[in-house]
Amino acid sequence: MRPRAPWHPWAMLGPTLALLVVFFLLPIGVAACASVFSWDMLTPPRYVGAANYAALAAHGQLLAIALRTLGYSAIVVAGTMTLGLGLALLLDRPGRFFGFVRASVFSAYVVSWVAVALLWMGLLDGNAGVVGWVARQVGAGSLSLLGDPRWALPTLAVVGVWKLTGYSMIVFLAGLQGVPRSLLEAAALDGAGALGRFRHVTMPLLLPTASFVATTSLVTSFQAFDVVRIMTQGGPARGTELFVYAIYEQIFLNLSVGRASALTVVFFVLLLAVAGLQLRVWRARGAGAAR
Amino acid sequence: MRESRARYLAALALACVAAAAWLLPYAWMVLTSFKTLPEIVAHPTAPLPEHLDTGAYRVVFATIPVARYMGVTIFMALAIAALQIALALPAGYALAKLRYAGRGFTFGVVLACLLVPAQATFVPVFLLFAKARLVDTMTALVLPFAASALGTFLVRQALLGIPDEMIEAARMDGASEWTIVYRVLAPMLKPTLVSLFLVSFVFHYNDYFWPLVMTTDDDVRTLPLGVALLREQGTGVRWHIVMAGNVVLSLPVLALFAVAQKHLVRAVGGRG
Numbered sequence: 158m159r160p161r162a163p164w165h166p167w168a169m170l171g172p173t174l175a176l177l178v179v180f181f182l183l184p185i186g187v188a189a190c191a192s193v194f195s196w197d198m199l200t201p202p203r204y205v206g207a208a209n210y211a212a213l214a215a216h217g218q219l220l221a222i223a224l225r226t227l228g229y230s231a232i233v234v235a236g237t238m239t240l241g242l243g244l245a246l247l248l249d250r251p252g253r254f255f256g257f258v259r260a261s262v263f264s265a266y267v268v269s270w271v272a273v274a275l276l277w278m279g280l281l282d283g284n285a286g287v288v289g290w291v292a293r294q295v296g297a298g299s300l301s302l303l304g305d306p307r308w309a310l311p312t313l314a315v316v317g318v319w320k321l322t323g324y325s326m327i328v329f330l331a332g333l334q335g336v337p338r339s340l341l342e343a344a345a346l347d348g349a350g351a352l353g354r355f356r357h358v359t360m361p362l363l364l365p366t367a368s369f370v371a372t373t374s375l376v377t378s379f380q381a382f383d384v385v386r387i388m389t390q391g392g393p394a395r396g397t398e399l400f401v402y403a404i405y406e407q408i409f410l411n412l413s414v415g416r417a418s419a420l421t422v423v424f425f426v427l428l429l430a431v432a433g434l435q436l437r438v439w440r441a442r443g444a445g446a447a448r
Numbered sequence: 449m450r451e452s453r454a455r456y457l458a459a460l461a462l463a464c465v466a467a468a469a470w471l472l473p474y475a476w477m478v479l480t481s482f483k484t485l486p487e488i489v490a491h492p493t494a495p496l497p498e499h500l501d502t503g504a505y506r507v508v509f510a511t512i513p514v515a516r517y518m519g520v521t522i523f524m525a526l527a528i529a530a531l532q533i534a535l536a537l538p539a540g541y542a543l544a545k546l547r548y549a550g551r552g553f554t555f556g557v558v559l560a561c562l563l564v565p566a567q568a569t570f571v572p573v574f575l576l577f578a579k580a581r582l583v584d585t586m587t588a589l590v591l592p593f594a595a596s597a598l599g600t601f602l603v604r605q606a607l608l609g610i611p612d613e614m615i616e617a618a619r620m621d622g623a624s625e626w627t628i629v630y631r632v633l634a635p636m637l638k639p640t641l642v643s644l645f646l647v648s649f650v651f652h653y654n655d656y657f658w659p660l661v662m663t664t665d666d667d668v669r670t671l672p673l674g675v676a677l678l679r680e681q682g683t684g685v686r687w688h689i690v691m692a693g694n695v696v697l698s699l700p701v702l703a704l705f706a707v708a709q710k711h712l713v714r715a716v717g718g719r720g
Binding site: 159163168169174177258268269272287289319331386433 | 656
């Protein structure tokens, strides 16, 4: 439609565009600029070229952060997708009880990360927690999952799975509504068992939903911060230092704006790679929905 | 294609396991919040408190200014959700319904912002607010989220489904563009707007990251920060106090969830 006055579209978009540019697009450019300076917010900034990147990459530190973050994401994505799909298939049944269980699982997604992280710290506590009690009963002695460099990261990821499974379950449930009953019934008449119906009817139809869940969960988990900040502060022995937490440490604990900015730039590039994938999936999903 | 009785019972049993996996942690949280310190020290893993002691809650309210934190948090989340909708409506209208040079480009800007999370912008934005002396203000908490790329996108998508004739008719009746956006179209988008509002409110009420990096003092500290502080200040075994804080923090969202479950589920599940 023709706008009534040529300035109307701009007046309507103006505030949104200005805010988005100032708070989402420009900052990336600012980070790129700041990443070639050394600055502690007290003394004047000093141009250092690529030194910040070099310092981060030294001793494989940057690679370790990236791999750790991907490892966390891999567990969260695999865990939430498997559990979410399983629960969606299990709970896609009529009746109040199944509805209640659906709501229970989804509630963890609605509650704050702070509450979830603190709750699991309590449950995992060696003395007072349930997990410590179970470990003592089975003779595993005093078990400190969060204090063990090998187990801390997978433990955080399991907490992430508990928190986010409700999300993937809800999206899978929505996807299941798009599987026509008539197709399932036809397959049943042709003698397909429950497993066969799932493999040959439900699964292919759920594939776009699954890739949507996979990419959104990957992007979400890649930005994990709260669990780390609250449960481990990146420890023990840096075992849970994920990307966003590393940026946070650089600027607020080391007061190094340059390194924080360099990490931000790398983080953003990695995220863009992941998100580019996401956008392609969304397009495919949009096309599927329009079908 | 009716399910056999055995399969239904198996599903029921598995559903019970799932319910236990998600509800027992909450139960532990609530029960622990009613314990006392001597109890926790003497019987760390006793499932039930000896009696319902509200001491932990009194400690929470004495340690952190719960009412003020809660007020700040709710005000912030409401302001963000309301601004997002107020700004997304005209922006989405321009993108969906008006033809002008640069529409593709402006839509591209909105889409690009969908890919940028706050975690990738907080360092430069913090520097900006530090320079403007706006750290520790409500502005720093609200302004960066006042415009929502996702909200704008969703409003645009919803408006595409409304026929141009509606708008033509309103124009013929002499309605101004702003009247059309806020009085004619907004009521038609109610389901979308309600979902948007709820998701945004819940997200920002719960948010820990942004208030953490943008505040250093008590004036604009939010409740999630306050509750997280309870544990940082306490020694290891005061779980009853931490869990009491957790209950206070979670109850409002869980209550909202109970009331508006359909909207939240639809907002997250999308139209499938």
